[in-house]
Structure formats: structure tokens, C-alpha cells
Amino acid sequence: MITFPNIKINLGLSITEKRPDGYHNLETVFYPVALEDALEIRTSPDTDRKFTLYQHGMEIAGKPEDNLVVKAYLLMDKEFHLPPVEIHLYKHIPSGAGLGGGSSDAAFMLKLLNDHYQLGVSEEQLEVYAATLGADCAFFIKNRPTFAEGIGNIFSPVELSLSGYQIMIIKPDVFVSTREAFANIRPHHPEYPVKEVIRRPVTEWKDTLINDFETSVFPQHPIIRDIKEELYHHGAIYASMSGSGSSVFGLFAPESTLPEIDWGTDAFCFTGTL
Numbered sequence: 001m002i003t004f005p006n007i008k009i010n011l012g013l014s015i016t017e018k019r020p021d022g023y024h025n026l027e028t029v030f031y032p033v034a035l036e037d038a039l040e041i042r043t044s045p046d047t048d049r050k051f052t053l054y055q056h057g058m059e060i061a062g063k064p065e066d067n068l069v070v071k072a073y074l075l076m077d078k079e080f081h082l083p084p085v086e087i088h089l090y091k092h093i094p095s096g097a098g099l100g101g102g103s104s105d106a107a108f109m110l111k112l113l114n115d116h117y118q119l120g121v122s123e124e125q126l127e128v129y130a131a132t133l134g135a136d137c138a139f140f141i142k143n144r145p146t147f148a149e150g151i152g153n154i155f156s157p158v159e160l161s162l163s164g165y166q167i168m169i170i171k172p173d174v175f176v177s178t179r180e181a182f183a184n185i186r187p188h189h190p191e192y193p194v195k196e197v198i199r200r201p202v203t204e205w206k207d208t209l210i211n212d213f214e215t216s217v218f219p220q221h222p223i224i225r226d227i228k229e230e231l232y233h234h235g236a237i238y239a240s241m242s243g244s245g246s247s248v249f250g251l252f253a254p255e256s257t258l259p260e261i262d263w264g265t266d267a268f269c270f271t272g273t274l
């Protein structure tokens, strides 16, 4: 059985408080976008080992057991004593991009195992499992526009459709550690709450829908700021860094022609329609 884990972008991201447990409370809107990995599982004839991971496409650092798809499998195996599996993961989503690629793979693995082995686990319970694998992992279970608060795990649906808008996502050859990005931030409550700005037309988002990580990440990696400015220069209606970086997305009007921009050979670039 095969599935296609997609990315999220953050529409606004306010880091409001540092918590006693070291994590941060935040407010953001997650929006799913169809930039996808491919993830396949097959019951393995090799009963000597529980899982075999075959990786294709972009490389990911770490051992197979560090991969979030394997962690998701082992979590479900503990609960449901699953058969051994072959896992095929084709990585197309760049890592360290703020696009939630690893979290999405993990959440889709939970859903895939639930469907393939007919485990009958509810979406709500899958969200509980997902939340143990990563802060924004649970979002990918329902995978629809969502307002998130808490550490990014308390959800409410938002009435927002960007259907028809065109999107360009660029990730320069820069890796931003999520942990370090949080460590460099001074939490504060936003002047314009994300939940309110998101109700206004996209044309009004430019100076009010803010990703707080830009303040700390841009001075360290000016190339990310340059990309955002370039997107506005070429007609984006709204542009922002996603998550803790390093990718930047631009939204363009539904009827417009996307600009052709040379981002250099080291940058990753995705274009699509929402």
C-alpha cells in the first residue's frame, strides 16, 4: 500500500511564551500543500527482522531507526503486534526546511498502518500517537487548514481556502536547526493575532501576518531574507519563511503567470497551485 505525505506551510507564527518544560507556546495556521514524499509498506517475507527501510531520493541524516517512519511503525507495533514490514520512502521534501517533512512521513505511516492492517484506530487516537513523535506531527492526521496553539498541538479548524492561488517554495542550501531557532527567540504576544489576520484578504497579510523566527534567522542567514524580498519584487501577494526556516514561500494570484527566477543550482524550488 502506498501513500503520499505532503508538507505544511505556516501562515503566521507567533512564539508567545517559554514554558517551564523548555518548549514554547506558539500560535500559527498550518496549511497543507501538495509537495509530497512517497511512502509504501509491504508485509515482509523476512521474519527475522521487524522492519527494513529502503530510502530513495534526497538523503536524510541518521540511522534507519532514527527515521520517523520507523519510529511510527515501532510505536504501532508495540500496541498492535504488527507483522514485519518493508518500508520504501522516497524523499522529495527537503529537510531542515520548516515544511514538516519528517513529521508528515510519521503521521502518514500511522495512517497507512491503520488502513493496511485494518486496526480501527480513530483519527483522535492517531493524533495522540502522532503528538508523541513530533510537535507538529498530529496536524498531518486530519491534514486540513488548522489553527494551532499550545506547543503546536492544540487544534481548531479554520475557515480558510487559498484554492486557486499559486505557490512558489524556495529552500536555499542552508540548514536551520529548529531547536536553535527556538533558543534564539524572545517570546512575546503579537500585535496582530494570527487568528484575526487570517480572516482578512490575502492582500492585507504582508505587514500583519508575521513569522517571529524571521527576526532571529534572517540576520544569521541573509540569503533567506533576500529570497523573500525577491518573491515580493516578482509580484508575490504574500511571502514568508515557513516554520523555523530555511524555506520561503510566495503566494501569487490565481490568474497570474509565475515568474521565472534563477535561484541557483544549490536551491530547491517547488511551484504548484493550491
Ligand SMILES: C[C@](O)(CO)[C@H](O)COP(=O)(O)OP(=O)(O)OC[C@H]1O[C@@H](n2ccc(N)nc2=O)[C@H](O)[C@@H]1O
Pocket: 010, 013, 022, 023, 024, 025, 026, 028, 098, 103, 133, 134, 135, 136, 137, 150, 151, 152, 178, 179, 182, 242, 243, 244
Ligand atoms: C517551528 C514549527 O515548524 C512550527 O510549525 C514546529 O513547531 C516545529 O515542530 P517540530 O519540528 O515537530 O519540532 P520537534 O522536533 O518536536 O522539536 C524540536 C525542538 O524544537 C523546540 N521546540 C519545538 C516546538 C515547540 N513548540 N517549542 C520548542 O521549543 C524544542 O527544543 C525541541 O526539542
Ligand SMILES: Nc1ncnc2c1ncn2[C@@H]1O[C@H](COP(=O)(O)OP(=O)(O)OP(=O)(O)O)[C@@H](O)[C@H]1O
Pocket: 060, 061, 062, 066, 067, 068, 069, 094, 095, 096, 097, 098, 099, 100, 101, 102, 103, 105, 106, 136, 178, 243, 244, 245
Ligand atoms: N522521514 C524523515 N524525513 C525527514 N527527516 C527525518 C525523517 N526522519 C527523521 N528525520 C530527521 O528529522 C530532521 C528534521 O527533518 P524535517 O524533514 O522534519 O525538517 P524540518 O523542516 O525541520 O521540519 P519542521 O517543519 O517540523 O521543523 C532531519 O534532520 C532528519 O535527521
